[in-house]
Amino acid sequence: MKRRILLLGGAALFAGAALADENKPVVTIDRATFMPAELEVKVGTEIEWINRDSDEHNVTENTKAFRSPILDTGETWRRVFTEAGTVEYYCSLHPHMTGRIRVVA
Numbered sequence: 001m002k003r004r005i006l007l008l009g010g011a012a013l014f015a016g017a018a019l020a021d022e023n024k025p026v027v028t029i030d031r032a033t034f035m036p037a038e039l040e041v042k043v044g045t046e047i048e049w050i051n052r053d054s055d056e057h058n059v060t061e062n063t064k065a066f067r068s069p070i071l072d073t074g075e076t077w078r079r080v081f082t083e084a085g086t087v088e089y090y091c092s093l094h095p096h097m098t099g100r101i102r103v104v105a
């Protein structure tokens with residue numbers, strides 16, 4: 001695992017900004033909804049959440065493996081997904097808000 005992280009780091013150094021841009025999906029939070037609600041990314045991808053709603057929200061993994069701070073309007077939060085698998089999350093302030101990330105090798 002450690003070796004894979006080192007290799008990814010090296011690739012990022014050589015590829016530069018172009019790779020980072022096309023590999024940076026965004027989940028927008030608006031009207032108490034994560035959009036897109038489901039996203040498929042490759043291992044090592046950084047996802048950004050941005051709160052475009054007038055209410056505060058957060059990003060909480062279903063088993064609380066991670067939780068973002070509370071995001072006020074206009075605030076963002078990012079996380080890199082380093083393991084393949086399906087990640088289910090919700091907003092702990094509004095548990096009906098749910099989303100899913102499918103991380104593929």
Ligand SMILES: [Cu+2]
Pocket residue numbers: 032056057058091092093094097
């Ligand atoms: Cu919320």
